[in-house]
Amino acid sequence: MPPTVRHNRLVLVNGEEGAGKSTIVRALLPHTPNGARIDAEDLGQTNPCLMDDEFFNLLRRNVAGLVENFWTAGYANVIAGSFLRDYPDYLAFRELLRLPCAVFLVELVVDKDVRDGRRVTRAKLTTQEWRDMVDLIPEDLTIRQAADPDYRYVGLDTTGLDVPETVRRIKDAIPEIYAR
Template sequence: MTVTRPGRTPRPDRPIVRRLILVSGQEGAGKTTIIRALLPHTPSGARVDAEDLGQVNPCLFDDAFWRLLRDNVAALVRNYWAAGFENVITGSFLTTRDDFLRFRELVPEADEVFMVQLLVQPDERLRRRLTRAKRTTQEWRDRVDRYDAADTTIAADQDGYRYLAVDSTAMTPGQTVAAIVRGFPEIYGSRPPG
């Protein structure tokens, strides 16, 4: 099956390779910033930031909410692939290996999966949470921290994805993007971002 994008010439000589680039990390690690900053460097790319999709009132961290969010992200990812975009960057909804497995069931047609885990030291993560445009209260941060504890399961069991940990504590978004580009030459080749 040849998939075309509006305004693009179909490439019947090469079927698309459906890739997922998943960005995980605790609140304040910079997932939204990196998902947005990575897109201009991603060939045949699209982005789906679950944080944008998960804006509901009231916001409850219950199983029904997370199921709905995973379903919505998966639907958009599949729509982008169907339109011919090979590389879909998404994140802001995975915190554990189990979260990945639940999401992976929703997108079985993914040919390749790449997982980026943003690691940030607690003091820097707090500084980012306090200085970013997306303001939160201490009550909210405490609530999120109870749900979103530091996780090691994504790194410990890497079956099903290529894994890249990026300690972005002292990095700018551009440096973090450069580390991701270098880490996944299958997507980005050997060219430096810029």
């Protein structure tokens, strides 16, 4: 069942490291009417980067605050990515949003070989040690099953897709925002 159409809409772009979250968040914005984007990787730059529960609590609060600030300023459609690890993270984030909204969770899935290639050629360079650590995080499929009536899951395998085709498929999946 599609989310009920409300004034505030949130597109959450999720996926493993190298899936293309930041790239797609940037590429969607020019197509998003009354839109704003948040890449939590930019918000969450810390030294040291502990990536523990306390860090993710802070990151969720920061993203939620920015989302609501954009909505209050009239940007009805916000795209945010790179801050959810699993379904409990989504639930904790959703509790932080005080304004009613429709949420569209776009999960980018990509074959490991393609993802690994992207990880070593992208602008955000990482070390092999970092990539190995991130690869140990188990995939969480529960985020696909949110029971919230204003939530829609959109899974997209981007293994053989370029950025324009990925954007086109996301737009087709969310006509509430991207109706032609």
